[in-house]
Amino acid sequence: MPKSKVRHILGLSGGKDSAALAVYLHDRIPEMEYFFCDTHKELPETYEFLERLKARLGIQIKYLEADRGFDYWLEMLGGYLPTPKARWCTKNLKIIPMEQFICDDKAISYVGIRADENRDGYISRRPNIKAVFPFKKDGLVKSDIIQILEDSGIGMPSYYNWRSRSGCYFCFFQRKYEWLMLSEKHPDYFAKAIEYEENHKDGRTFTWNEGERLLDLVKRKDDIIRRHEEYMEREKQNAPEKPLAEVLADVLDSQDTAEPCFICQL
Ligand code: SF4
Structure with missing residues (x-):
């Protein structure tokens, strides 16, 4: 892809909101690049959900991997598990691979935060990456997201009947x-x-x-x-x-x- 062209990217987490965003934007932005940062510590249900999304939308999903995995970093840190205040896993296994994927290209990053959320999180500070929030902009809330997934035939990830968030099986954000x-x-x-x-x-x-x-x-x-x-x-x-x-x-x-x-x- 020529460097001057603006890339359109959408990071899938394996959760419902980013998946619904993929459905929402699929026809509007045909050049969208979909990616998933694979920690290799994911639930099998997550991979199954991504496969369902791929099949239903006919899209490619690029699986991004960190050069060094979770166990390497854990050993380097003397066994110190990540915590909400020390999210070394997010940085090493998600953010860095994503930034390497975008490189120095100009990119618009589509983020699935909803209009009924007051959430903050990682938005790249890199000047070449601009984050946009279509659900926020269009006023879509949780029930709309569920409806989008139901209407598309994709439905919810199967872990949603016992766990409400995507992420590694051992994620410390679990209740x-x-x-x-x-x-x-x-x-x-x-x-x-x-x-x-x-x-x-x-x-x-x-x-x-x-x-x-x-x-x-x-x-x-x-x-x-x-x-x-x-x-x-x-x-x-x-x-x-x-x-x-x-x-x-x-x-x-x-x-x-x-x-x-x-x-x-x-
Ligand atoms: S899902 Fe949880 S454990 Fe996995 S990288 Fe993200 S914050 Fe870390």
């Missing part, structure tokens, strides 16, 4: 209920997440959740699930017409004010 569901849906990944916490030569333990090991979290499973079900019941009574995935997302969002970065979770 306690989501960790417990990971232990049920993907016990092998849950076991690996425990290994990341426990398996350090010097005997130290790092935790994904502040102050609580996963081994201790599972001991409180019944209590966490019971409370989650109570919240769900209340939310369903308040809004009986809401789809279940939306009820779940609202319940989980209400328990957590942490804002994940949208390069991972949109």
Whole structure:
């Protein structure tokens, strides 16, 4: 592609908002380049959802990889797991590969933040990259996004009935209920997440959740699930017409004010 041409890029996270944006813009911007920053720590449901998107829209998705993966950086950092305040994973596995992909080209980056969100996150400060927010501009909210995906025949990612955000299976932005569901849906990944916490030569333990090991979290499973079900019941009574995935997302969002970065979770 000639350097003078402005590139149009859309980063897919494996979540509903960026996927809906791809559907929304597909006919309007035929030259759009779609990409996904693959950490190799993703859920299989994420890859399956991206395949569905590709097939339905007839698009190519470029899978971007960091030169060095998560385990390399973890070792370099002495086993120090990433946290909301130290998101070295986002920087090394998502942002740098994206900037390498764009290089010095002029690019418009389409971001799926909705009109009903007051979210901030990574927007490249590079002068050659301009971020735009079509859903914000056109006033589209969560129910519109779900409708776009339903109407397109793509639907929601299948993990949405137990987890409301895309991202790595061990993402520290997961809520306690989501960790417990990971232990049920993907016990092998849950076991690996425990290994990341426990398996350090010097005997130290790092935790994904502040102050609580996963081994201790599972001991409180019944209590966490019971409370989650109570919240769900209340939310369903308040809004009986809401789809279940939306009820779940609202319940989980209400328990957590942490804002994940949208390069991972949109
Ligand atoms: S999804 Fe979570 S763990 Fe994975 S790169 Fe993003 S912030 Fe880090």
